Amino acid sequence: MINYKMIVDADKCVGCHACEVACKQEFGAPLGFFRIQNLYLDTGSYPKVKREFLPLMCRQCESAECMSVCPEGALSRKNGIVIVDESKCTGCGECSKACSIGAIYVNPISKIAEKCNLCEHRLEVGMQPACIETCVSEALYLVSDEREIPSSAQGFKMKESDRPSTLHIGANELMKKKLISGKPFSPLNYEITSWAE
Amino acid sequence: MQRRDFIKVTVLTVMAMQLGDVISLVPNAIAGEVPKLTNFVTFNTLAKNIKDIVRVPSVCLNCSSVCGMNVLVKDGEILGVEGNKEDPNSQGKLCAKAHGGVSSVNYPDRIVYPLKRVGKRGEGLWKRITMEEVYDTMAKRIKKNIDGGHPEQVVFHQGRNKMGDITGRFMDAIGSPVILNHRGLCSSNKRAANYTTIGDTSWETLDAVECKYLLNFGSNFFETHQGGLPLLKRFAEGRLKGCKLVTFDVRLSNTAGRSDEWFAPFPASEGVVALAMANVILENNLEDKNFLKEWCNTSLEEIKEFVKPYTAKYAAEVSGLEESDIKRVAIEFAKAAPECAAFTNRGSQAHYNGLNNDRAVVMLNAIVGSVGKKGGYAFGGSKNKGAKSFAMPKPVPPKPKFTTDLEDPKLYPLANKWQKMRVSVLAFDKLKEKKHKIDMYISYTISAPQTWPEGPSITVDALKDESIIPFHVCSDIVYSEMAHYADIILPDATYFERYTIEGRNAYELSPYFALRQPAVKAPADCENLADTLIKVAKRVDKNVAKYFTFDSYEEFIKIRLSSLPSRDGLSGFEYMKKHGVWIEDKPKNYEPYNKILSKEALENSFIKDEIIYVSKKGKTKAIGIMKDGVPRKGLKTPSRKFEIFSQTIKDAAVSVGIKDDGFPHFEMPKGLKEITEDELVLTTFKWGVHTQARTGSQKYLAEIVHDNPMWINASTAKKLDIKTGDYVEITTYRPKEGYKASQKQEIVAKMSIKAFVTEGIHPQVIAISNSLGMDFGGRVPKASNGDKQNIPAFTKIEDRSLDGYIWWDKEKGGTGNGFNPNHVIPINPAPIVGMQAWNDTVCSVKKLG
Incomplete structure (x- = not known):
């Protein structure tokens, strides 16, 4: 069994949004719902101002809370990926309420839970996930060998009990203000009025 | 049926409009009944079909970077795109725009039948006609102009055309030189600076992988920049090896925000900063004496002499930057030589003094000796896509032996010197003032009412008036701002459905070119304008038809590529169809x-x-x-x-009565020089997920950026009691020199807009993005949910997302679709070249109660 692990290097990210649009196109996702979102944050005061980015998607948690709350047992973890079994999901939304960062939503049209699955359909045929494949700055990548994990990579946790498998480099803690535990990623994160520190 | 498939239902109610039906393309106008859609089709997904996908190598055209892509097709449907790893520029990577562009193919509000206006121009009433009727109407009108002895009254206005091989041939064949474009709104000062300085190209090709220090004057290559993605990819790699990026920009773009250092000079002062840096480098004896002696037309002594007045102290006073920063950065830059490069774009060049700003920046590369060097300011190496590389099918029509002031304005002698950059920013004003008589206006990939300065006023006035533009044919994908003012709308093919010989400056510094090819057939009556023009040309008369002996643009391209040698057992054309790119095995062009x-x-x-x-x-x-x-x-x-x-430059300036000693110099535009403390400078910019006007209808891009409040510095906002979300009124003034100059604070226009208070902008500058605030283009750019009954287009498909899921629709509590700043920005072409000075507009801002 392969244990895939996503590494997100926010320091390398250029904020281009290609990962998000590639992801939405991959799955034909409805407007307003996101498997991956890139958060923007401006820090500092004029003239010393910086912009930071944070691509955020399901962290494929070990002992994931979404899995444990699902009344249908529709979520499972395989190859390091937390997967939704569409045939079992009833769209009750308990998983979405359980996620501390908001990385899982119920598709309002199909009524089925959707989240990042590291494009397992691509991995099966030897391809990279859509986001990784297109990333111009190689800010996203998969490792399957623990020894390849950069020492600066750490879990992005909203609460101490989170057990993210996906690891981040250079994630600003202030980004957490843009997330509401139990609510899917908000489309309003795209409004520039949300960029300020 | 699987549950997930329930939305993929074939439409039961056929809603395609019938020939002769009169319909309205604007809300609340009288129109025939359009059947209501009762079912939706959503599209198949890539995720479900990845194993059976067919890859068609092609080239993106959602911006001018033209990155190589594989179009991912299943059963005649485009499900997505991926980077073509064989493309030497983009190297298998794509940006958000490339992925977002896929939705243009199946956009439910796409126009797929030709339409003829039946109401007043601009009223929005149309009837469906046949393509045969289109060909005949166009051919007869052209013939009438040729026979009348005035072929120049047929005007072709292109935006990002890319098929100049056939459109130029068409115009040559009918004998009209009047081709208008948009280069003077885009990049002509930058191009002119490069042409005059290095000669063989309008675009530098930074060797960013090997570079140690990038001095960026006004390029936002993280988001835009022509060739931005190839540069960004290489910079990302170079940065890991220690490349430092210093950016000068009035606004915190993504590039500025991720630079090692960001400086916000006062608008139009970029040139004085660069000249002062030259001065500092020379004072510290950090110049490359050998390069200057061997390869520069100006001696070290002459350079020292003309940069002498531009001290770091003076530049600091003018730009508002710290003198110590100017000196430090100049020295750091020079010490990194030759692995360093100073470069430009819209931030430095889209000013009245932009030509000299850019010349001053480019000069820094010569002073430190990074020109053409590994890791430096490289250039050249591209394969020419023109007749020089790929001969045009014979017989080739001769170029008209005359020009008119519309496309070749004598007041701007360098506008067309190296390439046809035109000064099309003046075109509609000239037409409106009846300085030129035209009869037939063909518009293509251009949305001038949206993108022209004073577009919503002057451009629209000209387009609406049948005595100014008697006959307007517009080729477009959607019912755009331009199509609304047409007499005939041609349903264009998207860039996924047509051919083009492509390529741009070669970032690997070895010649390459690419082929855009159709991945799917264009739907219904949609047709590549190239094919339409070929059919029209055959019907004009035998004198025109003799230059169009081929039956399609595909055949035309095949003939052009027939000079390619065979490779891997394939003919040149077949090789291109299989690989999408052709790379010549040559060493890097250092x-x-x-x-x-x-x-x-x-x-x-x-x-x-x-x-x-x-x-x-x-x-x-x-x-x-x-x-x-x-x-x-x-x-x-x-x-x-x-x-x-x-x-x-000296001769060109003198020829139009401008004093110029031929050396790069700095002069602040008069309006900016005399700006008062209470006035601000309005600047504009482009987002990473949008181009000027054609991405607005692409849902996944519009979802990310759909609103564009006015950026204002926090300290300035505090003085004016403005908070984020407050509505403000902007009053803009005419420039104090140049076109329609006024010394008396003549008002151009006023607009009200929401404010966005930020630390990321110069305190005396406001910024509003372009690309938004559209009135047309369907539901996505208008941020207007609803079904097709209200805004009928003509495809048989519907996207459920557009009926209730456009979350930024004001009616759903969203921000709406933004603002178009262009109606308050004055037409302001810079001298000699004619580049629109986008970033020089003096204005006042007040909070609305």
């Missing part, structure tokens, strides 16, 4: 000026004042320069050297 000319090249040559010339067919052409007895290529300038002093 120091192209140093190349020794071959014996063949020197045949029939002669030398005069060290310059090597050849005479062919009665024309004398410089091909090189003698250096220590060796014939070298040199730069493609008149002196075959890097031209800091420019006789070309």
Whole structure:
């Protein structure tokens, strides 16, 4: 069994949004719902101002809370990926309420839970996930060998009990203000009025 | 049926409009009944079909970077795109725009039948006609102009055309020189600065992987920049090896925000900062004496002399930057040489003084000796996509032997010197003032009412008036701002459905070109304009038809590529269809000026004042320069050297009554020089997920950026009691020099807009993005949910997302679709070249109660 692990290097990210649009196109996702979102944050005061980015998607948690709350047992973890079994999901939304960062939503049209699955359909045929494949700055990548994990990579946790498998480099803690535990990623994160520190 | 598939239902109610039906493309107008859709089709997904996908190598055209892509197709449906790893520029990577562009193909509000206006122009009433009727109508109208002795009354106005091979041929064949474009709104000052200085290209090709120090004056290559993705990819790699990025921009773009240092100079002061940096470098003896001596047309002493007035202290006063920063950055930059590059874009060049701003920046590369060097300010190496590389099918129509002031304005002598940059920013005003008579106006990939300065007023006035533009044919994908004012709308093919020979400056510094090819057939009556023009040309008369002996644009491209040698057992054309790109096996084009000319090249040559010339067919052409007895290529300038002093510019300026000593210099535009403390400068910018006007209808891009409040610095906002979300009124004033100059604070227009208070902008600058605030284009750019009954287009498909899921729709509590700043921005072409000075608009801002 392969244990895939996503590494997100926010320091390398250029904020281009290609990962998000590639992801939405991959799955034909409805407007307003996101498997991956890139958060923007401006820090500092004029003239010393910086912009930071944070691509955020399901962290494929070990002992994931979404899995444990699902009344249908529709979520499972395989190859390091937390997967939704569409045939079992009833769209009750308990998983979405359980996620501390908001990385899982119920598709309002199909009524089925959707989240990042590291494009397992691509991995099966030897391809990279859509986001990784297109990333111009190689800010996203998969490792399957623990020894390849950069020492600066750490879990992005909203609460101490989170057990993210996906690891981040250079994630600003202030980004957490843009997330509401139990609510899917908000489309309003795209409004520039949300960029300020 | 699986549960997930329930939304993929074939439409039961066929809603395609019938021939002759009159419909309205604007809400609340009288129109025939359009059947209500009762079912939706959503599209198949890539995720479900990844194993069975067919890859069609092609080239993106959602911006001008033209990255190589594989179009991912299943059963005739495009499900997505991926980077073409064989493309040497983009190297398998794509940006958000490339992925977002897929939705343009199946956009439910796409126009797929030709339409003829039946109401008043701009009223929005249309009836469906046939393509046959289109061909006949266009051909007869053109014939009438030719027979009347005025072919120039047929005007072709292109935006990002890319098929100049056929559109130019069409215009040549009918005998009209009047081709308008948008280059003067885009990049003409930058291009002119590069042409006059290095000669053979309008676009530098930074060797960013090997670079140690990038000095960026006003390029936002993280988001935009022509060739932005290839540059960004290489910079990302170079940065890991320690490349430092310093950006000068009035606004915190993504590039500025991720630079090692960001400086916000006062608008239009970029040139004085660069000149002062030159001064500092020379004062510290950090110049490359050898490069200046060998390859520069201006001596060290002359350079020292003309940069003398531009001290760091003076530049600091003008720009508002710290003197110590200007000195420090200049020295850091010079010490990184030759692995360093200073470059520009819209932030430095889209000013009244932009030509000299850019010349001053480019000059820094010569002073430190990074020109053409590994890790430096490289250039050249691209494969020409024109007739030089790929001959045009014979017989080739001759170019018209005359020009008109519409496309070749004598007041701007450098607008068309190197390439046809035109000064199209003036076109609608000239037409409105009846300085030119035209009859037929063909618009293509341009949305001037949206993108032109004073577009919503002057451009619209001209387009609406049938006495000014008697007949307007618009080829477009959607019912755009331009299509609304047409008499006939041609349903264009998207860039996924057509051919083009492509390529741009080669970032690997080895020649390459690419082929855009159809991945799917265009739906219904949609047709590539190239094919439409071929059919029209055949019907005009035999004198025009004789230049169109091929039946399609595909055949035309095949003929052009027939000179390619076979490769891997495939003909050149078939190889291109399979691979999408052609790379020539040549070493990287470092120091192209140093190349020794071959014996063949020197045949029939002669030398005069060290310059090597050849005479062919009665024309004398410089091909090189003698250096220590060796014939070298040199730069493609008149002196075959890097031209800091420019006789070309001096002569051009003098010819239109402008004093100019030929050296790069700095002069603040008068309006900005005399700006009062209470006034601000309005600037504009482009987002990473949008182009000027054509991405607005692409849902996944519009979802990310759909609103564009006015950026204002927090300290300025505090003085004016403005908070984020407050509505403000902007009043703009005419420039104090140049076109329609006014010394009396003449008001251009006023607009109200929401404010966005930020730390990321110069305190005396406000910024509003372009690309938004559209009135047309369907539900996505208008941020208007609803079904197709209200805004009928003509495809048979519907996207459920557009009926209730456009979350930024104001009716759903969203921000709406933003604002178009162009109606308050005055037409303001810069001298000599005619580049629109987008970033020079003086204005006042007040909070609305």
